Amino acid sequence: xxxxxxxxxxxxxxxxxxxxxxxxxxxxxxxxxxxxxxxxxxxxxxxxxxxxxxxxxxxxxxxxxxxxxxxxxxxxxxxxxxxxxxxxxxxxxxxxxxxxxxxxxxxxxxxxxx
Amino acid sequence: xxxxxxxxxxxxxxxxxxxxxxxxxxxxxxxxxxxxxxxxxxxxxxxxxxxxxxxxxxxxxxxxxxxxxxxxxxxxxxxxxxxxxxxxxxxxxxxxxxxxxxxxxxxxxxxxxxx
Numbered sequence: 687x688x689x690x691x692x693x694x695x696x697x698x699x700x701x702x703x704x705x706x707x708x709x710x711x712x713x714x715x716x717x718x719x720x721x722x723x724x725x726x727x728x729x730x731x732x733x734x735x736x737x738x739x740x741x742x743x744x745x746x747x748x749x750x751x752x753x754x755x756x757x758x759x760x761x762x763x764x765x766x767x768x769x770x771x772x773x774x775x776x777x778x779x780x781x782x783x784x785x786x787x788x789x790x791x792x793x794x795x796x797x798x799x800x
Numbered sequence: 801x802x803x804x805x806x807x808x809x810x811x812x813x814x815x816x817x818x819x820x821x822x823x824x825x826x827x828x829x830x831x832x833x834x835x836x837x838x839x840x841x842x843x844x845x846x847x848x849x850x851x852x853x854x855x856x857x858x859x860x861x862x863x864x865x866x867x868x869x870x871x872x873x874x875x876x877x878x879x880x881x882x883x884x885x886x887x888x889x890x891x892x893x894x895x896x897x898x899x900x901x902x903x904x905x906x907x908x909x910x911x912x913x914x915x
Binding site (some may be wrong): 690742 | 804889895902905906907908
């Protein structure tokens, strides 16, 4: 049973650039959430996708956007990167109808902005 | 809004010692409560959960009881091992309240277990 996978593992960008991170949910899951984890902190909710639409959004600027595909995989896009965007980005998946609040996390993508 | 507060770390214990990591929460609805563990360089793994008052979650020797009267969900283990060294996060999901289903995390508690 494949768990949540994310790519790439690490990424280095410079200020002002744009980045796309990818996530494949756990087999059978239909909901994908994205979190940002700064060094030494707990994860912060960015947004959640279900049925290819953004269902909820945390307190993040519009520079952060996402997409969910028909196969339930998802992308996180960040435009106009700032130094403060350096963090571990975590994707989590869940199943909407039966257990929406139990989320399973991927290994994360470490983004460094120089 | 909803929030989670957990004890400051780091916590350093000797192998076979008893572990308690305190966690308290504030929620407007009826939250589910979780403990996640993060090993160095990895993502978060679900350790245990409880969905209603007085439920006890347990896994790998860890346990936590959902206490509504004290709004707490403290993590305990009777005998820790070196392999338990990690960062532990308490979290809540409150679908009908402030968090609307997304997870709200505490800041994490780093545990180091010495042989």
